Amino acid sequence: MTVPASTAPQVPPQQDPRQDPPHETPAHEVPAHGAPPHEAPLHEAPPQGTPAHGAPAGLQEPAAPAPRPQSRGADTRALTQVLFGQLKGLEPGTSEHNRVRGALIEANLPLVRYAAARFRSRNEPMEDVVQVGTIGLINAIDRFDPERGVQFPTFAMPTVVGEIKRYFRDNVRTVHVPRRLHELWVQVNAATEDLTTLHGRTPTTPEIAERLRISEDEVLSCIEAGRSYHATSLEAAQEGDGMPGLLDRLGYEDPELAGVEHRDLVRHLLVQLPEREQRILLLRYYNNLTQSQISAELGVSQMHVSRLLARSFARLRSANRIEA
Numbered sequence: 284m285t286v287p288a289s290t291a292p293q294v295p296p297q298q299d300p301r302q303d304p305p306h307e308t309p310a311h312e313v314p315a316h317g318a319p320p321h322e323a324p325l326h327e328a329p330p331q332g333t334p335a336h337g338a339p340a341g342l343q344e345p346a347a348p349a350p351r352p353q354s355r356g357a358d359t360r361a362l363t364q365v366l367f368g369q370l371k372g373l374e375p376g377t378s379e380h381n382r383v384r385g386a387l388i389e390a391n392l393p394l395v396r397y398a399a400a401r402f403r404s405r406n407e408p409m410e411d412v413v414q415v416g417t418i419g420l421i422n423a424i425d426r427f428d429p430e431r432g433v434q435f436p437t438f439a440m441p442t443v444v445g446e447i448k449r450y451f452r453d454n455v456r457t458v459h460v461p462r463r464l465h466e467l468w469v470q471v472n473a474a475t476e477d478l479t480t481l482h483g484r485t486p487t488t489p490e491i492a493e494r495l496r497i498s499e500d501e502v503l504s505c506i507e508a509g510r511s512y513h514a515t516s517l518e519a520a521q522e523g524d525g526m527p528g529l530l531d532r533l534g535y536e537d538p539e540l541a542g543v544e545h546r547d548l549v550r551h552l553l554v555q556l557p558e559r560e561q562r563i564l565l566l567r568y569y570n571n572l573t574q575s576q577i578s579a580e581l582g583v584s585q586m587h588v589s590r591l592l593a594r595s596f597a598r599l600r601s602a603n604r605i606e607a
Contacts, residue, residue, distance in 0.1 A: 367429045398443045419446030460508040468505040552599050560595045
């Protein structure tokens with residue numbers, strides 16, 4: 284009996300036909316060798332994790348790519364633990380200690396960015412906030428003790444947030460306000476947002492005071508304190524009254540201000556002179572009288588008045604020499 288060539292079993296090249304043929308699987312059950320695991324066949328694929336229809340128990344459709352064994356946060360925590368273990372055995376100040384410490388800072392910068400994102404509503408450049416938070420991160424790294432059994436992010440977060448809050452409290456506000464008033468201002472802001480959402484309009488001062496159970500004066504003080512975050516331009520026109528800017532309403536500089544210190548010094552030195560010499564100096568330099576007028580006033584000669592003035596000047600210079 285002759286078998287047609289199309290149905291005759293094909294022997295792979297360079298394979299001994301006397302050997303057992305390799306186990307073959309139908310093409311519709313297993314994708315072609317080398318195909319990416321994420322490419323599905325044209326027909327509907329069976330549910331993930333179940334064997335293909337009609338396939339032997341040992342053969343299954345290729346499983347989907349396995350998820351990463353650890354998340355990015357877990358990788359960072361594991362790396363942080365390893366670096367702290369290395370840092371513990373290094374001498375502070377050495378190049379190796381600085382290298383490992385720098386690696387710890389770089390690995391935990393996402394923690395700083397996460398903490399800084401809580402302060403986006405403060406209208407402060409995020410670069411500055413992240414920089415301040417990094418200072419808190421460095422302080423936390425220097426103080427952290429791995430032997431206490433606490434995860435580093437749990438230990439570092441309060442330090443980072445505290446450093447950022449301290450920055451806003453001490454450096455951002457134009458005018459420093461009491462801490463209690465600042466904390467109450469945060470509550471007033473939150474109550475204002477809640478009441479605005481509830482009533483669909485801006486709440487009044489009595490409504491905010493009733494919500495927080497504080498006086499209206501305290502609410503007004505908090506609102507005024509909140510304005511210390513933003514300085515008003517001296518050149519900007521005043522809102523509402525149409526008045527010119529503060530810069531245009533500032534007074535001129537008094538030219539006599541430069542002589543205030545000198546006058547106070549002279550007043551201190553004058554009391555050291557005799558009474559008659561004090562009077563001559565006052566008549567000459569405060570009443571602007573000439574030596575002839577002073578001599579007529581005191582009943583002495585002009586030459587004597589000139590000698591008394593010269594002697595007074597010598598005493599004043601010897602008591603306190605003024606640099607020209």
